Amino acid sequence: MSEKFEPKIVAFVCTYCTYAGADLAGTSRLKYAPNVRMVRLPCTGRISPMFILKALQKGADGILISGCHPGDCHFTHGNYHARRRWMVFRSLLDFIGIPTDRVKYSWISAAEGVKFAELINTITEEIRALGPFTQYHGLIEETQSQASL
Amino acid sequence: MSIEVQYRDRAKELLAKGEVKLVIGYGGGSTPNRRRPVFASSPEEVDRLVLDSLCIANLSGYLVTEGLLSDEKKVAVFLRPEGIRSINILAAENQLNADQVVILGFETAGSDIRPLEGGNVLDFSEFIVTLSENRVVSDSDPVIDKLENMSAQERFSFWQDEFSKCIKCYACRQACPMCYCRRCIVDCNQPQWINTSAHTLGNFEWNIIRAFHLAGRCVECGNCDRACPVNIPLRLVNRRMAVEALNSFDHFAGLSVTQEPVLASFKKDDTETFIL
Structure with a gap:
């Protein structure tokens, strides 16, 4: 008997907008898929591409990166820097063969609790449809096997 | 007068007059078709210099050797x-003072070689x-185009191999x-972001991060590609990043000594299509 596949999604969010938006979704009693693990960071500018690789390394099936809308950054331009970085990193991941569908980016403000809840639901369904990220999981398994001498 | 003799004379003159303290050039390698770096600090050593179409390595990396330029004397390369x-990039990133570098420029096309006028x-x-x-x-590059036309899964398999x-x-x-x-991200181990073991997962992470750190900075000199002992086509991924910087941000790496690094700057109207 096989269990239904539940995707593991890691969300890297900025504390001033998306985390507050998620908080609003919670206090508004909005129900959304429980598949997402939130990691709160000071700003999207703090989100290093290394975090994305680490999440994949630990077996994530999908990743969400989210922060303040352009112009709304608490630190005035952290998200502009982040946007450039995402544009480059996204095309790099695509070129390496990590499907762009698995790494999602969004702008969610502190007032957009509904958008947050809906987004989590949609990306959970999308990743569920894609299935587990078996190609990458294969690499992880290889690291756990004993070295052949 | 051949370009080799011409440049040897120039290097000799620079050293003899004391204008530069060191000339970094090419010399004969372990086989007839290889060249290795030569460091000449006196006019007598200049005769070891070789200059032909086999001189393809980018020697600029030696200039950032710790302490080399700290005495404010010039170095020719x-x-x-x-x-x-x-x-240009090293100067823009404050790694060296471009006025301390005397450039002995040349370009090659096939087996032809011709000098480039200038010093600074x-x-x-x-x-x-x-x-x-x-x-x-x-x-455009035929191999990149071929890769771009593959599915993500096929590309993953290609890079996995x-x-x-x-x-x-x-x-x-x-x-x-x-x-x-001085301390590469891969040498930082608290936390250990990148697996240091040479398993495929760690190799993916290392090569992705290196390509990312070179995005908008790589000049495609091909040093990494030639240095790779197992012939991984690193130039493909670096080239892809250079194309991305050019197409998305109109950034051609190393255009001038004052060019802003592409990932340390931004425009308010950078346009993307994927942020939800």
């Missing part, structure tokens, strides 16, 4: 066009602008003029 762009990096500004204009027209060969010798990092960090 043989550079191809990519090397001159590297000097600023003398080559126009030449580099021409390079950047030509680049916009001819930025390539990266599984990696032995984590870090020759790519050593050969790269842009990899000057």
Whole structure:
């Protein structure tokens, strides 16, 4: 008997907008898929591409990166820097063969609790449809096997 | 007078007059078709210099050797066009003072070799602008196009095959003029972001992060590609990143000594299509 596949999604969010938006979704009693693990960071500018690789390394099936809308950054331009970085990193991941569908980016403000809840639901369904990220999981398994001498 | 004799004379003169303390050039390698770096600090040593179409390595990386330029004396270096762009980037990133570098420029096409006029990096500004204009027209590469037409899964398999060969010798990092960090991210172990073992997962992470750190900085000199002992086509991924920087941000790496690094700057109207 096989269990239904539940995707593991890691969300890297900025504390001033998306985390507050998620908080609003919670206090508004909005129900959304429980598949997402939130990691709160000071700003999207703090989100290093290394975090994305680490999440994949630990077996994530999908990743969400989210922060303040352009112009709304608490630190005035952290998200502009982040946007450039995402544009480059996204095309790099695509070129390496990590499907762009698995790494999602969004702008969610502190007032957009509904958008947050809906987004989590949609990306959970999308990743569920894609299935587990078996190609990458294969690499992880290889690291756990004993070295052949 | 051949270009080799011409440049030897110039190097000899620079050293004899005391204008430079060191000339970094090419010399004969272990086999007839190889060249290795030569460091000449006296006019007598200049005779070891060789200059022909086999001189393809980018020597600019030696300039950021710790302490080399700290005495404010000048150093002369043989550079191809990519090397001159590297000097621009290193200067823009405050790694060296471009006025301390005397450039002995040359370019090669097949077996032809011709000198590039100038000494200071600023003398080559126009030449580099021409390079950047030509680049916009001819930025496609058959292998990259082939990869782009594959499905993500096929591309993953392609890179899995390539990266599984990696032995984590870090020759790519050593050969790269842009990899000057005293402490590379891969050497940081609290936390250990990148697996240091040479398994395919760690190799993926290392090569992805290196390509990302070179995005908008790589001049495609090919040092890493040639240094790789297992022949991973690193130039493909670096080229893809250069194309991305050019198409998305109109950024041609190493255009001038004052060019802002592409990932340390932004425009409010950078346009993307994927942020929800």
